[in-house]
Amino acid sequence: MPLLEVxxxxxxxxDNEILHGLSLTVNKGEVHxxxxxxxxxxxxxxxxxxxxxxxxxxxxxxxFNGEDLLEMDPDERAAKGVFLAFQYPVEIPGVATMTFLRxxxxxxxxxxxxxxxxxxxxxxxxxxxxxxxxxxxxxxxRGVNVGxxxxxxxxxxxxxxxxxxxxxxxxxxxxxxxxxxxxxxAADGVNALRSPDRAMVVxxxxxxxxxxxxxxxxxVMSKGRVVKSGGKExxxxxxxxxxxxxxxxx
Amino acid sequence: MPAVQETVERVRRIDVDQYxxxxxxxxxxxxxxxGLSEDTVAFISAKKSxxxxxxxxxxxxxxxWLTMTEPKWARVNYPKIDYQDLYYYSAPKPKKQVTSLDExxxxxxKTYEKxxxxxxxxxxLEGVVRKDGEDAPVERRIAVDAVFDSVSVATTFxxxxxxAGVIFMPISEAIREHPELVKKYLGSVVPTSDxxxxxxxxxxxxxxxxxxxxxxxxCPMELSTYFRINERNTGQFERTLIIADKGSYVSYLEGxxxxxxxxxxxxxxxxxxxxxxxxxxxxxxxxxxxxxNSEGLGGIYNFVTKRGDCRGKNSKISWTQVETGSAxxxxxxxxxxxxxNSRGEFYSIAISNGFxxxxxxxxxxHLGKNTTSRIISKGIAAGRSQNTYRGLVTAxxxxxxxxxxxxxxxxxxxxKCGAHTVPYVEAKNSSALFEHEATTSKISEDVLFYCxxxxxxxxxxxxxxxxxxxxxxxxxxxxxxxxxxxxxxxxSLEGSVG
Ligand SMILES: Nc1ncnc2c1ncn2[C@@H]1O[C@H](COP(=O)(O)OP(=O)(O)OP(=O)(O)O)[C@@H](O)[C@H]1O
Ligand SMILES: [Mg+2]
Numbered sequence: 001m002p003l004l005e006v007x008x009x010x011x012x013x014x015d016n017e018i019l020h021g022l023s024l025t026v027n028k029g030e031v032h033x034x035x036x037x038x039x040x041x042x043x044x045x046x047x048x049x050x051x052x053x054x055x056x057x058x059x060x061x062x063x064f065n066g067e068d069l070l071e072m073d074p075d076e077r078a079a080k081g082v083f084l085a086f087q088y089p090v091e092i093p094g095v096a097t098m099t100f101l102r103x104x105x106x107x108x109x110x111x112x113x114x115x116x117x118x119x120x121x122x123x124x125x126x127x128x129x130x131x132x133x134x135x136x137x138x139x140x141x142r143g144v145n146v147g148x149x150x151x152x153x154x155x156x157x158x159x160x161x162x163x164x165x166x167x168x169x170x171x172x173x174x175x176x177x178x179x180x181x182x183x184x185x186a187a188d189g190v191n192a193l194r195s196p197d198r199a200m201v202v203x204x205x206x207x208x209x210x211x212x213x214x215x216x217x218x219x220v221m222s223k224g225r226v227v228k229s230g231g232k233e234x235x236x237x238x239x240x241x242x243x244x245x246x247x248x249x250x
Numbered sequence: 251m252p253a254v255q256e257t258v259e260r261v262r263r264i265d266v267d268q269y270x271x272x273x274x275x276x277x278x279x280x281x282x283x284x285g286l287s288e289d290t291v292a293f294i295s296a297k298k299s300x301x302x303x304x305x306x307x308x309x310x311x312x313x314x315w316l317t318m319t320e321p322k323w324a325r326v327n328y329p330k331i332d333y334q335d336l337y338y339y340s341a342p343k344p345k346k347q348v349t350s351l352d353e354x355x356x357x358x359x360k361t362y363e364k365x366x367x368x369x370x371x372x373x374x375l376e377g378v379v380r381k382d383g384e385d386a387p388v389e390r391r392i393a394v395d396a397v398f399d400s401v402s403v404a405t406t407f408x409x410x411x412x413x414a415g416v417i418f419m420p421i422s423e424a425i426r427e428h429p430e431l432v433k434k435y436l437g438s439v440v441p442t443s444d445x446x447x448x449x450x451x452x453x454x455x456x457x458x459x460x461x462x463x464x465x466x467x468x469c470p471m472e473l474s475t476y477f478r479i480n481e482r483n484t485g486q487f488e489r490t491l492i493i494a495d496k497g498s499y500v501s502y503l504e505g506x507x508x509x510x511x512x513x514x515x516x517x518x519x520x521x522x523x524x525x526x527x528x529x530x531x532x533x534x535x536x537x538x539x540x541x542x543n544s545e546g547l548g549g550i551y552n553f554v555t556k557r558g559d560c561r562g563k564n565s566k567i568s569w570t571q572v573e574t575g576s577a578x579x580x581x582x583x584x585x586x587x588x589x590x591n592s593r594g595e596f597y598s599i600a601i602s603n604g605f606x607x608x609x610x611x612x613x614x615x616h617l618g619k620n621t622t623s624r625i626i627s628k629g630i631a632a633g634r635s636q637n638t639y640r641g642l643v644t645a646x647x648x649x650x651x652x653x654x655x656x657x658x659x660x661x662x663x664x665x666k667c668g669a670h671t672v673p674y675v676e677a678k679n680s681s682a683l684f685e686h687e688a689t690t691s692k693i694s695e696d697v698l699f700y701c702x703x704x705x706x707x708x709x710x711x712x713x714x715x716x717x718x719x720x721x722x723x724x725x726x727x728x729x730x731x732x733x734x735x736x737x738x739x740x741x742s743l744e745g746s747v748g
Contacts, residue, residue, distance in 0.1 A: 074703050104706055
């Protein structure tokens with residue numbers, strides 16, 4: 001059974017149809033890259049999979065391990081292993097990152113019927129992950145993303161992903177705003193999470209990221225549809241010739 | 251954050267109509283006749299075995315009250331109160347003199363237990379079992395002067411406070427035992443003529459706390475009083491007077507919760523603080539009176555006059571409040587900055603949900619030279635509630651170098667509630683420097699989605715965001731109150747989303 005199956009999905013936002021019958025199948029162990037011009041609906045797809053309320057699904061379905069994902073609240077999806085690293089992570093003033101991470105992790109564990117992680121065990125785990133990803137421990141004491149640079153926000157997303165160990169990781173432009181070194185560290189973090197039980201969907205505009213996180217499949221999105229799928233060489237092709245060749249296909 | 255989680259779970263178990271603290275204790279009571287008259291005032295005074303001067307003081311207030319009209323300027327609406335349809339005094343029947351908590355009516359102790367107030371635990375851990383000569387435990391210690399209904403039924407730590415020279419007792423007792431102090435200070439901050447509700451309180455106050463800290467003494471423990479309304483139709487008129495003599499320090503905590511009932515209940519308290527030269531008073535409140543049911547019926551009317559007088563030079567008074575309860579809150583803890591270099595602080599979290607109406611804020615009156623004040627107000631409105639911050643900062647002509655900083659933030663949850671900010675500023679000399687910042691924000695959908703994507707429920711997400719929003723103020727509370735307050739905040743926002 002595929003981990004994620006998006007079938008003929010149509011989605012509206014405020015009377016505009018943004019996804020027009022999109023399909024995508026992701027199996028465990030695979031890494032999929034989604035590329036496509038601005039406004040083609042990449043973030044919309046990731047939001048709908050994660051359960052953002054503003055979107056109206058008018059057709060199609062999304063199955064996760066065979067279960068109807070669209071029936072679940074966002075927190076249920078998270079507990080089942082859906083993780084979205086946001087293109088634009090929000091700031092939460094006054095809430096220490098550490099507190100946020102612990103509350104979230106324990107909420108997920110609880111929903112899965114697992115025991116809560118007590119503070120010492122949690123701290124050990126959080127510091128271990130932070131050190132591995134070159135995230136200064138001090139950053140964990142600050143308010144969630146408050147005053148973080150663009151790159152720090154992205155690193156904080158990867159850190160959460162590594163901490164929660166989800167089975168489906170959707171990374172929406174994790175490379176934007178990262179400098180070369182940070183990109184390498186973040187990509188190493190992502191690669192370390194690659195496993196036969198887990199799948200990744202990596203949304204990016206740049207081939208460069210895919211040199212570090214090498215995908216099994218590349219999909220090109222245009223105007224709310226997947227217009228072409230292929231292997232990792234498709235990304236190189238795009239880099240050379242751009243999206244115009246697909247505009248007509250859409 | 252375990253505290254938040256625990257709270258959210260607790261919230262799930264109760265709904266608005268099953269107010270957790272809504273139970274009544276079956277204690278025979280001893281009531282004044284219904285209605286207000288000179289006879290009622292005399293009855294109360296007699297019940298308290300008051301000296302003649304005190305009765306005179308009350309009667310004078312009563313006569314003045316007859317000439318006054320209820321203030322209408324606050325942004326609150328409520329049906330007309332029939333002052334003749336209320337009881338003005340009730341007390342549990344005194345059993346006998348108590349020397350330890352064991353002798354207290356078990357019904358009362360059970361009540362506190364249900365409220366989660368560890369009176370017994372406090373006594374056991376900190377009072378009775380400790381033998382002479384043993385060191386005091388390192389944890390923070392709290393003395394509880396429990397006001398049950400209108401009469402104080404238990405006073406702990408009396409001995410230790412006595413050793414330090416601190417007087418901490420029900421005000422009814424202080425009137426008899428320390429008449430010179432009471433005569434000198436009672437009504438000296440909030441005069442009997444001050445306002446409609448304060449004047450009413452002066453006529454009929456039933457009990458409250460009295461604290462006197464002698465010169466140079468740092469009060470050895472936090473002082474804490476829990477108030478509780480228990481009789482149907484009984485107005486609660488609590489009166490508190492705290493005096494910090496030169497160079498002394500005291501921290502006083504007040505918390506309360508009330509049982510559910512159908513009729514509205516009037517609560518008009520007066521708190522007076524006096525800080526002499528170099529003295530400091532820290533007064534903290536967690537207020538959780540019954541807010542009314544999900545239709546907006548019932549709930550406490552809370553008309554409070556709290557004022558501190560920084561009478562001496564270099565004195566400091568700091569108010570911290572967490573207001574989550576009451577159907578109506580009308581409350582402006584204020585500071586008169588009379589002494590040169592004196593300082594006033596006001597830290598407030600006011601939360602309204604359901605049909606609650608809050609009109610609260612502070613007054614900082616700068617009279618002395620180089621006086622400073624700081625106001626941090628966090629208003630959170632949810633449901634169909636209305637939440638108003640009303641503040642006044644003034645500098646007298648002679649208050650050169652006066653400084654104030656005000657930051658007033660409002661957070662809206664949902665779109666049927668309202669937050670309002672009404673700041674008045676008046677500087678009568680050009681050297682005064684007043685700064686004012688205000689923000690109003692909504693809990694953003696993007697933030698809620700971010701939190702829920704990470705596994706938090708909507709309710710947990712709101713609790714987390716709100717606790718972050720109020721963090722600056724929560725930090726001002728003593729530890730044990732901060733935890734309690736954090737729980738209250740989440741409980742009171744129950745049902746505000748989804
Ligand atoms: N809430 C909304 N209201 C109206 N239109 C929206 C809303 N959200 C997204 N859209 C529109 O949907 C389209 C797809 O947006 P989306 O963010 O999914 O694109 P994207 O492929 O992620 O683009 P980018 O590469 O710039 O991140 C855009 O035209 C956008 O304006
Ligand atoms: Mg996008």
